[in-house]
Amino acid sequence: MAYRYRPSKKLKKTLIGGGALVVLAGLNAPAAVSFAGDKYHAYKIAQPGYKARYGSWSLLDVPHKYRVNAIHAALLHTGKVLIIAGSGNNQKKFDAGSFDTVLWNPADNSFKKIPTPVDFFCGGHSQLPDGKLLVAGGTARYEVLDGTVKRAGGGMRVKNESPDKAVTFKKGTRFRSPSGVEYVSKFPVTVPRAKREFKVSYAKGGRMLPWKTKITAGEARVFVEAAEKGPQALTTEAAQYEIEGLRGKDADNLYGLAQKLTTEKQDFQGIKEAYEFDPTAERYIPVDPMKKARWYPTLVGLDDGRVLAVSGLDDVGVVQTGDNEIYDPAAKTWTKGPSRYFPTYPALFLTKGGKLFYSGSNAGYGPAEKGRQPGLWDLGTNTFTRVNGLTDIDQTETSASVLLPPVQDQKVMVLGGGGVGESSKSTPRTGIVDLKKDNPAFQEGPRLPQGTRYLSSVLMPDDSVFTTGGSSNYRGRSASDIHKAQFFDAKTNAFRPAADPTVGRNYHSEALLLPDGRVVTFGSDPLFDDADNTKLGTFEQRVEIYTPPSLQGGRAARRPVLGEGPSQPDQRGRARFTTANPGAIVKARLMRPSAVTHTTDVEQRSIALDLTRQKDSVTVHVPEDRTLVPPGWYMLFVTDADGVSSVAKWIQVKG
Template sequence: MLINSPEYQARYGKWDVVELPADLKVNAIHAALLPTGKLLIVAGSGNDQQSFDAGTFRTLLYDPGTGQSRLIPTPADLFCGGHAFLPDGKLLVAGGTQRYEILDGAVTRAAGAMVVKNEFPDAGRDFPEGTEFVAQDGRKYRATNAFSLPPATKTTPRKGPVTVTASQTTVWVESEDTGRAGVTTTPAQYAITGLTGADANNLYGLAQKMTLDKQDFQGIADSYEFDPVSERYVKVGDMAYKRWYPTLTGLPNGEVLAVSGLDGTGQILAGQNEVYDPATKSWTERPDLFRYFPTYPALFQTGTPGTLFYSGSNAGYGPADAGRTPGLWNLEHNTFTPVPGIRDADRLETSGSAWAGPVQNQKMIVVGGGGVGESPLSTARIDVIDLKQQDPRFTAGPDLPLPTRYPNVVQLPDDSLLITGGSRDYRGKGTSDNLVATFYHPDTNTLTAAADPTVGRDYHSEALLLPNGQVVTMGGNPLFADKDNQKPAPFEKRLEIYTPPYLLHGPQPVIADAPAEAKPGGSMTVSSPDAATIASARLIRPSAVTHATDVEQRSVALDITRNPDGSLGLALPGEPTLVPPGYYMLFLVNEAGTPSVARWVHVT
């Protein structure tokens, strides 16, 4: 066959399917490349209600170098949480699933949000799952999860009376009765069963209504650090807010900003954002950064201190007329400056975004996308923005071969980007998966063809650059398996590895020796028997990707000095906004565009 010929592969590359053992196949919802070279593939409950109900949560650790893999104990349902790498190489994973959605017509017990208050300033109280709330008319509701109430806040001024401000938390409750018996649209106060005396007066619930309406997914506040050395999850402080579909964006000082998500009642957060400090392993709510975004917003640290770029890419929940406009978010003043020019602005949901070329260029592309929700609309648009401009605006790039939702966009060591997979319709409906891949070239703003993948990838799929220069794709969660949308589709559990043509043009250059650590503004001395033919050097931050959202990956160009002894001096940019602390893959790329196998470098 033509695609198996050396001539074809040298021009377009090749794909190889990897079948994992049956007992090690997981639903790849999240994937991250650890600084050990292994892939952390997180399923949690894997978008499977039965697994959720059974408490079966899964994580696979896969070594693409050896093909070996094993399951990792998973402490909570991390399905649809967020993740970001920390300066020490650990992966912070926060949020996930408290409860699955129940669609219209399938809700059997009236339910709603209950605000529980504590007016007692001297003690807090923990309550178990199943805590009962009783209305004055006798209606009874139970909390679907455990919850805690801190003490009320007591203020003693120099003059005037002492004031007590009740603490509060919001929990989801559902009726003990089925059907309409539990429905109420009357705001009411609820007593907590089992409390007597002063406790019964100080602790109580308030709810506006209880309905049989559709119930959305609900988030959790749990957060963990995955240690790539011990290969286990380590519990750290809970977030201030429960989150499902949040984005975690690393900041230049090593902290992590958590944004958006559905809360513990299935409502999208109105703008309550918070920051994780890896030194204290705790979260701090940041009311000074109150800003609304749809779920999984693509937020990138720019080269300007204190400024994030929101590309407009997102993965769903939220109204069509709020938070969809791309722009620059100034964290110092909490101001947002929209940027104009994006084509098909109503089709940014399920689009992909990535830096185009080295991050020093501050150019980004937005790729594909579709209409809000289950819209059949999609776009082939690639638009480019140069954030170095005084008044940046999007300009047109080349169009993809097909309209594409859920594209995977991967930065490569030769500065091109691989764009692969996706589907033309929502979640691959009508057998609309795109079995096509292309290369985007930032220097010419053009596309060229790559070999076509053989496995469809749509919703819940990922693609990552590997240390040897290959790309691995995984996941895929179409709604239906047939064109008429009648037959349910299984989750795609096969992996597929792409070998770009740059690995088929001769041997890879070799890094004989390189330092394990470097600093922004510093330099590294690297030895290679191929030093004379090295044309460029790149530090590439490993990916942590889900739902077509990967705010981790970035390629950093290193200035090259050729030393008298034949070694190479590689200079890092001095701005931590360009090279945030953490682990990076160091690639040397020769004059033919062929990259070395990467060496891991810890930027401290």
């Protein structure tokens, strides 16, 4: 009988174990390589030479109780950053009436919670001449998607034919259709009294005829929802609705009108409330509400210190058709502005001469065929002059726009963007327009490394533009966050690489320049957390700070230092600051602090200042033209020949 070798049980275990180790090693090879690569990358970016060339990123240690879903961020003249979440795109917090604002002090990394009176989620904001921040609009109601709307609803126009008094109806007021179907109001509404006009006419020969009286009914609008589920509440026909509880003349004078009450998707709805945030008192102060509700509006400061509010979804979730209004910070009131339609969060820049330039950048809501054309808007005549030449004009949604430094050059750059709505399209296109030309038109600029939506773009003291983050797909879908950053140099018309951020940023993200010359990034609201789009996204609450190459190592130790000086220029626009080495300072920039959301930052601008040097000081000269330098607080940076900037001094420019 032939002999067959049989290994011992001990040897079998050894062989099996060794085989398993070999198999596991094979399976884990990619992970091991990735781990080794990550370790090497971490080592490489920590080296002084790398930092000196590309800069560096660091995560801010935010205590847990101060972590919020950053939707808005604004730098205040105190040097602190106001981070506004409101309900933070979290319906549970909205339903609970839990709204967040956090104040962060970069000087000592301290934090403070600010009581937040209304849901500023997706409102608008603008810097005011006295240093307060105007915050207006926000969320009245979260969207309800197709297929989940259980009760018919829509806008109800409430009419008041009585000239004697305005009438307020509380939330829950019932409106009854001619067929007896009842609808319930979701918000309180005040209906103004009717206007009574007297007209005098004359017969031939000059004889006065009897007075004629014309009554124009007062009107307000409110969102209503059917009291009961079911198809009986669906209607697309115009009808008049009785208001429950009214008797006599009130029942005749007050009624509702509705055209369409359906179970189609119901969009977010805006609010009218407006507040000023006081950086000194560190609290919100109520001012008169807007005339129109707005969700996703742009607020842009004008040369006289007033603020124009544009676009936004209204109180029934429809894009404003052109009902713009102007805030007067002296009177704390709103008046009607020139009528013009824009998609939500349009990028509007105040230009030399006072016209507003619309770059075409916007965020989120509005039809693809309307309001996408860039152009110059003359508010005085309410005329709009098209500016052509921008390529990929169908991909301006979620693009970034900046008024290139210095503002005297009057050049605007559009960077990246994507298709309308939930489109997966994105473009690496950049376009630059010189508004000083007689017939300005966009010229194509250098391309981004790849198609990019939600790109953050920040003006720097050395006249470069720092860009970071974004994603190639809608809301970072399919793990498409772009962990890249770069600088744009207008003189060379080219990008140069910067250190890669570690945190991805897409929808609901912000970036802004700090007074010490660093850049801070917040937020990101991905639709999904995985490449297969199966796990719902988690809002990014980490905060990351970028330190540019000019502030690394030995160069940081040599940065210019501004000493004592005034908080305002004199009547001739001059401000003198002591400094130990005035000869090292080659230029000065006045930089307006950011107020940013949804990649829209129409506040930031950089103004070149004339500079004279004395033995132990420098004097800067602020331009008198308020269309170049709108009234408000600014950061004054000076830089040396290597582009190394000082820490900023704050200066208030009066109107």
